[in-house]
Amino acid sequence: MSQPVHVENPVNVDELEVVDGRAYENLEGWIPALASEADIQNALEKAFDYRGDISLTFKSGETVEAYIFNRQTGKSLADSYIQYFASNAPEKRRATYADIARLEFTGKDRAAGKQWEAWIKKYTEKKAAGETNIALHPEALD
Amino acid sequence: MAVPISQMWTVASYILKKRISGQKKYPLVLMLEPLFRCNLACAGCGKVQYPPHILKKQLSPEECFKAVEECGVPMVSLPGGEPLLHPQIVDIVNGLIERKKYIYLCTNALELKKRLHEFTPSKYLTFSVHLDGQREHHDMSICREGGYDIAVEGIKEAVKRGFRVTTNATFFDGTDPNSVRSFFDEVMSMGVEGIVLSPGYSYEKAPDQQHFLGRAKTRRLFRAILSNRKKSWKFNMSPLFLEFLMGKRNYECTAWGSPAYNIFGWQKPCYLLQDGYTETFQELLDTTNWDEYGTASGNPKCANCMVSCGYEPTAVNAGFGSLSGFFAMAKAAIFSSYKDKGALDLLNNHSTFAAQHDHFVKIDSIAPASSVGQLEETRA
Numbered sequence: 001m002s003q004p005v006h007v008e009n010p011v012n013v014d015e016l017e018v019v020d021g022r023a024y025e026n027l028e029g030w031i032p033a034l035a036s037e038a039d040i041q042n043a044l045e046k047a048f049d050y051r052g053d054i055s056l057t058f059k060s061g062e063t064v065e066a067y068i069f070n071r072q073t074g075k076s077l078a079d080s081y082i083q084y085f086a087s088n089a090p091e092k093r094r095a096t097y098a099d100i101a102r103l104e105f106t107g108k109d110r111a112a113g114k115q116w117e118a119w120i121k122k123y124t125e126k127k128a129a130g131e132t133n134i135a136l137h138p139e140a141l142d
Numbered sequence: 143m144a145v146p147i148s149q150m151w152t153v154a155s156y157i158l159k160k161r162i163s164g165q166k167k168y169p170l171v172l173m174l175e176p177l178f179r180c181n182l183a184c185a186g187c188g189k190v191q192y193p194p195h196i197l198k199k200q201l202s203p204e205e206c207f208k209a210v211e212e213c214g215v216p217m218v219s220l221p222g223g224e225p226l227l228h229p230q231i232v233d234i235v236n237g238l239i240e241r242k243k244y245i246y247l248c249t250n251a252l253e254l255k256k257r258l259h260e261f262t263p264s265k266y267l268t269f270s271v272h273l274d275g276q277r278e279h280h281d282m283s284i285c286r287e288g289g290y291d292i293a294v295e296g297i298k299e300a301v302k303r304g305f306r307v308t309t310n311a312t313f314f315d316g317t318d319p320n321s322v323r324s325f326f327d328e329v330m331s332m333g334v335e336g337i338v339l340s341p342g343y344s345y346e347k348a349p350d351q352q353h354f355l356g357r358a359k360t361r362r363l364f365r366a367i368l369s370n371r372k373k374s375w376k377f378n379m380s381p382l383f384l385e386f387l388m389g390k391r392n393y394e395c396t397a398w399g400s401p402a403y404n405i406f407g408w409q410k411p412c413y414l415l416q417d418g419y420t421e422t423f424q425e426l427l428d429t430t431n432w433d434e435y436g437t438a439s440g441n442p443k444c445a446n447c448m449v450s451c452g453y454e455p456t457a458v459n460a461g462f463g464s465l466s467g468f469f470a471m472a473k474a475a476i477f478s479s480y481k482d483k484g485a486l487d488l489l490n491n492h493s494t495f496a497a498q499h500d501h502f503v504k505i506d507s508i509a510p511a512s513s514v515g516q517l518e519e520t521r522a
Contacts, residue, residue: 013445016356051191069406070419087195110191119185135286136183141194
């Protein structure tokens with residue numbers, strides 16, 4: 001089952017002019033403490049939302065760099081799991097919450113700095129410098 | 143209405159069969175994302191922000207066909223990423239045509255002109271070209287100067303070669319309705335079959351979270367844009383969905399109507415929210431708590447959403463699902479001018495649509511609002 005949502009919304013959404021989005025959270029480099037079940041669940045929820053790789057260390061001692069794309073919470077850590085793609089393997093993998101000893105948000109946050117204002121600032125600067133064919137380019141994959 | 147009769151018949155008979163069989167939840171369009179890799183880096187896009195090893199992954203043609211057959215949809219949208227970067231996109235498209243699926247290949251068209259010779263025109267294949275507005279607006283939107291001109295070249299070549307072509311625009315806070323109406327004139331003059339449009343939505347995976355329209359402003363904006371409609375404008379969308387955007391109808395989200403499938407699996411609950419994945423389509427239907435989504439749920443993640451992937455299936459089901467719905471759809475298609483003096487006033491006072499956050503680049507070439515009003519009176 002996924003994380004519960006807030007079902008109470010006192011705002012009449014039909015009257016909204018603009019909507020405030022979610023606040024950005026800078027998690028790059030974060031090493032969460034995993035002292036309790038709640039700590040583990042909270043950290044893995046953030047890992048699921050994170051747009052970069054996570055270093056996962058399992059209780060077996062194995063460590064992998066991985067992109068966590070799914071999580072499913074059950075009644076206990078043993079029946080809750082994540083799904084991930086390891087950076088060096090083609091197949092989907094699965095691990096229970098109970099197997100995880102350590103998390104580190106080591107990968108670059110690919111969503112950071114991608115706001116509209118950042119583009120406008122860059123564009124304005126380049127335009128003022130006389131550049132033409134101004135563009136943002138996708139990052140290299142290798 | 144720009145959608146061909148054969149396609150409408152396919153969709154109508156599909157819905158009828160589902161209803162007769164008593165099936166409550168069924169999809170209409172599969173959002174099949176064969177890859178996330180893109181040749182643009184648009185600020186605000188939440189679809190391409192992944193580590194390189196994820197961006198290098200892609201669905202095989204066989205995986206695409208399996209997903210299509212698994213959910214049984216009559217229509218398939220191929221977004222991404224940029225689908226034309228997929229090395230087997232031609233095989234995927236041809237395989238879907240063999241299966242008689244109506245395909246919308248969503249592309250930024252940077253590669254379209256040079257790749258067109260690899261495709262064969264078919265009533266089943268439409269190139270849905272991403273154009274967010276007039277030249278300056280589109281170039282700023284995709285963060286690339288010159289992008290509009292390249293896309294327009296691709297559109298014109300595709301039209302010339304006999305392909306079905308639509309344009310696909312997303313509008314954010316700060317959109318000038320007069321500019322959008324001029325944009326409609328521009329794209330229709332290119333010979334496209336129709337226009338597809340949608341308001342932007344602040345889904346949580348989007349890296350830009352500040353420039354999204356609330357529902358009240360969305361309705362006002364689309365009332366201004368879509369009222370006093372010109373006969374030359376064609377929309378490749380349900381006319382009831384357009385009425386929903388204009389504030390003339392109230393619909394709830396049909397999140398399962400446009401399910402998304404990609405390298406991670408079947409996405410919960412919809413194309414834009416990413417609340418997890420399942421291995422099968424049936425598992426998606428069975429394990430998603432659908433009551434937790436849509437505006438009626440009170441879920442803040444859904445608060446401002448009026449996006450086509452959730453609400454157009456509702457409109458299509460309403461149109462083909464009952465006689466009254468069908469008559470409403472026929473009326474909307476026939477009497478499509480939507481004369482509205484109040485909407486003309488909105489165009490003449492278009493500064494009320496200025497962005498709460500001042501971010502849009504001013505376009506000097508927009509027709510004065512007063513002359514737009516006069517044009518509408520005489521040409522609509």
